[in-house]
Amino acid sequence: MSISPVSPIAGFDPVGGIKRTDTNKTANQPEGGAGASFGDAMIKALGQVNKLQQQADDMAVKLATGDVEDVHKAMIAMNKARLAFNFTLQVRNKVIEAYQEIMRMQV
Numbered sequence: 001m002s003i004s005p006v007s008p009i010a011g012f013d014p015v016g017g018i019k020r021t022d023t024n025k026t027a028n029q030p031e032g033g034a035g036a037s038f039g040d041a042m043i044k045a046l047g048q049v050n051k052l053q054q055q056a057d058d059m060a061v062k063l064a065t066g067d068v069e070d071v072h073k074a075m076i077a078m079n080k081a082r083l084a085f086n087f088t089l090q091v092r093n094k095v096i097e098a099y100q101e102i103m104r105m106q107v
Contacts, residue, residue, distance in 0.1 A: 049084045056081035 059074040068074050 049088050052081040052084045
């Protein structure tokens with residue numbers, strides 16, 4: 001039995017057609033490369049987390065109705081969504097902590 005590695009969640013488009021147009025981008029900046037803004041990266045990451053959550057919800061419904069043939073895939077999808085959400089929460093907490101630390105600095 002071969003076990004395939006977990007693929008990274010990078011490369012998904014934001015769910016729901018969330019697109020952000022940035023007027024200060026130049027035409028020669030690569031999309032998603034070093035020239036991408038932090039806001040674009042956050043929108044993309046939140047879209048990926050949202051997509052994982054929706055996939056987990058779909059698998060949970062299928063599991064409850066008995067439509068899932070492989071219970072392991074459903075559990076893996078749910079755990080992926082849980083881990084992505086927890087990671088997102090930790091990033092949010094660190095960003096808030098950094099902001100609060102900057103606000104406490106005396107100029």
